[in-house]
Amino acid sequence: MEVVVPPDADLIASVVDGDLDAFTILVRRYRDLCFRFALRILGNRDDAEEALQDAFVRAFRALATCRNRDRFGAWLYQILVNECRTRATRTARRDRHFVDVAPDLVDPASREDSAIGEEIEYALAQLVPEQREVFLLRYVEELGYEEIAEITGVGVSALKMRAKRGCERLRELLEGVVR
Numbered sequence: 449m450e451v452v453v454p455p456d457a458d459l460i461a462s463v464v465d466g467d468l469d470a471f472t473i474l475v476r477r478y479r480d481l482c483f484r485f486a487l488r489i490l491g492n493r494d495d496a497e498e499a500l501q502d503a504f505v506r507a508f509r510a511l512a513t514c515r516n517r518d519r520f521g522a523w524l525y526q527i528l529v530n531e532c533r534t535r536a537t538r539t540a541r542r543d544r545h546f547v548d549v550a551p552d553l554v555d556p557a558s559r560e561d562s563a564i565g566e567e568i569e570y571a572l573a574q575l576v577p578e579q580r581e582v583f584l585l586r587y588v589e590e591l592g593y594e595e596i597a598e599i600t601g602v603g604v605s606a607l608k609m610r611a612k613r614g615c616e617r618l619r620e621l622l623e624g625v626v627r
Contacts, residue, residue: 453473454470454473455518456474456477456517456518456519456520456521457517457518457520459471459473459474459520460474460511460514460517460520461517463508463511464511464512471508471511474520475504478520478521478524479500481589482500482503482524482525482528483496483497483500484588485525485528485532485584485585485588485589486499486500486503486528486531486532488569488572488580488584488588489529489532489536489577489580489581489584490532490535490536491569491573495535498535499528499531499532499534499535500528500531502531502535503524503527503528503531504524506527506531507523507524507527510527522591522595522598522599525585525589525591525599526598526599526600529581529599529600532581533577536577567622568622570621571618571621571622572584572618574617574621575614575617575618578602578610579610579611579613579614579617580614581600581610582596582600582602582607582610582611582614583610583611583614583615583618585599585600586607586611587611593607593608
């Protein structure tokens with residue numbers, strides 16, 4: 449028997465009508481993608497988990513105000529981007545006063561892949577936050593510039609410039625590392 453997965457708009461309508469289990473389905477649907485994005489933006493597993501949790505709480509509380517329910521994912525990303533920005537600002541302030549903490553990295557299967565993965569994660573962390581954000585949304589999450597503009601509130605031409613400069617900087621940082 450084929451399992452029918454309801455579209456986001458139907459799930460949101462159910463949540464607004466009081467069905468909390470429908471929100472659980474939305475969380476499961478977007479949790480992994482959103483966590484991966486938050487981890488790459490923030491570079492720390494604990495910060496990423498907190499940002500993601502805060503984003504889901506904010507989304508739940510404001511679900512009735514979600515105008516385009518078919519585009520829940522983009523709306524959720526917008527909330528998550530704001531949470532990541534806020535957390536990154538707080539972390540930067542905290543790190544100026546305390547010890548610099550190395551980012552948590554996902555453990556790849558092989559040592560060679562691990563070394564390359566660490567170099568890539570390090571290089572991503574060296575990008576200015578605006579470049580890292582658009583790079584991840586465009587090339588990792590594979591969103592279009594119009595979608596990214598909707599999420600970030602930044603114009604398409606500015607996003608393209610940030611992506612271009614981010615790619616150029618990554619090439620410089622990774623020269624000789626990735627074959």
